[in-house]
Amino acid sequence: MSSDPRREVGRRIAAARRARRMTQPELAAAAHLSLSMLRKVEQGSRAPGDHTLDAIADALRLDPSRLIDDPARTGGRVRATLPALSAAIAAYDIAVDAPWRPPAVLEETAAQAEAYRLGAQYTRLATVVPRLVTESIAAVHGAPEGPERQRAARLLVSVARSADAVAYKFGARDLSARLIELMRWAAPQSDDPLLCATVGYVRAEIFFVARAHQAGLRALESAIDEAPDAVCRRSTAALGALHMRAAVIAGRAGDVDAADVHLRHAERLADGVREGVYGGTAFGPASVRVHRTSVAVGLGGDHATGVLHLNGDWRPPEELPAERRSGYFIETARAQLWSGRVDRAFESLKAARHIAPQHTREHPWARETAATLRRLRRADAEALTSFAEWIGAV
Template sequence: MPALTDDGVGRRIAYYRSVIRPKMTQQQLADAACVALGTVRKIERGERGVTDATLEAIADALGVDPARLRSDRGAAHTRVRAALPALSAAIATYDLPDDGPVRPLRDLRTEVAEAARWRLAAQYTRIVRSLPGLLVELARAFHDAPAEDRAESAGLLVKAYRSADAVAYKFGAQDLSARLVDLMRWAAPEAGDPTLAASVAYVRTETFFAARAHAAGLRALEQALDAAPAPVGASAIAARGALHMRAAVIAGRAHDSAAATSHLDDAREMADQVPEGVYCGTAFGPDSVRTHEVSVAVSLGDVHVGRALDIAREWKPPEGMPAERRSGFYIELARAQLWTGLPDDAFASLKVARHIAPQHTREHPWVREDAAKLRRLKRADAETLTHFAEWCAAT
């Protein structure tokens, strides 16, 4: 990637870092942007240039459009959206990949794990930069794998497809997302791992959310629960518990309060048996179930929304929870606050969500809808709200 000369970029980064609310230290900015602290310091002092990739990561961490940091202030463009065709091309030949080099499984394993960490941290720009080439290489590795490596190669494919799907789904590329889910379902049986199959069923629910086919999605999850491994050991318990969490939310969207409550109770029972953590690519544990309680309350709507506010008064997602899930909590909470006549609180929650995971927040359709409504209500500081609405492209 070409490096931008400083030309005031470092000063603008320092300005936005020091004036946004809440303010950020250089260390916090470095952590949020996944760059070295020394890099941030040198960029702000004008001692080094900054690549487009680093600038976008910093802009996302600051919650500002990259164009505000560039010297030319030109029209912004989304590199993630521009990269989606490359992802599509990478999976077009999943069954007949082009010839090419294949690294050892240990190297591929490391890259797939890194992509999964970026997914949980909502670092979508980083995913699309590395995934197209990795997906092609993983397809080669799978088709050329000796018998003893075939299962692991298939498992790595599934996990990489999941990271790619996170980008496609969050950025509204529903057809690409559905294709990636189908590929996960194709490769998962080759891996021979029941917990991985359960995680694919968890992800598949996205297609039902996108189609608003909530009752059908609930049936699919209940079938997946029937096929899930017995809850013996932390991974199997978490796999089953995550399916119950997902089923509770989609039952809420289907306005089936009895099923939502039942699945939430089952998820809570599973969560009490394992520590909070990431199991087979999905965060699960007591804190994750608590975030889903808010989601279920908002999905059910009406008299249930107050439950989301009750939870938020006594509990907040801990910093150790994946950024995507933490930001999702505040996005859901903002909707509940807006519905109950608390627009200022709703805007505060949206700003927290942006601070935690800018890319996830900016692309969330509820954020756009709620920011547009807040703008029409003319609540909060007009300039601040206007900047936020423009940032997330609210209409």
């Protein structure tokens, strides 16, 4: 990390600009900044404020956290939006006379929010979800019964899920649970059984947080029983995603047999679809492989060591969402640490950070692994200590 934060920010902006084959005038125009301002920022003679940083990040199609290595600043900006998000859902089941943008505009914005979620771009996501949630709730209450209300309900489930990612990843677990209840309220109004399956998948977060793994497994198996048959790609992916998550929570519960059964179901279903995002959830052969790793790490011991041998040098493909790729490396680092592969564990943590810095920094396992590595390798001072400080492990 540079001793001068302004120069480090400028260096990252310049590197991102060149990677996109943009000139300084082109980036300045795209960000609606003066060329003089951009040059000063890249040179490190001027520190960009939040609005300037957001404008540059938007022009580069990046989350601002990739340009500024200041977790307190980026995390603080996300957390600052949580009260507004909480207020937006305080009375979601009560009709309030509030305006909302046309459905097509809301759906376009919701799709962008979903892309931010899958890309672990939480700073950008946090700036859009409070208003989007408010408008989507108003749309459900204001739309006439029938197709228009069903459309609004589908929109609200998508928006609430994106909002939940912000709350859940940044430790606002009560707010996350309330957003999941909002999803459970809206999904039946959509007249889409697959959407109810998606909500069942997201609801498992509550059980992970509470460490109520057996109850979570029962809830997921109930959602599997209620889910539509796998007759198309979307229904196959919805059912497969439920089996993936059921396998993980079974692993956390120490139920090896149940984890294996659900993984086998997920693998069979994944054989019938290409890797992709279906209904807001990534599913396919690579996703199942990532979840197999998660199951093994949850079980620990020989299971974790065995999955390292099975995976070898495999890396999640680029088409997998950033959050999922980052999670794979975080869990792999945990298994490598347990197996005594200290150097490899640190490399995995760095890979996770490169893919999704905010996701990595807010992940408790990443923080725990970094703290343990630092204790084990005090002689390997600078890089490991710098990483541990960045992630909040010291």
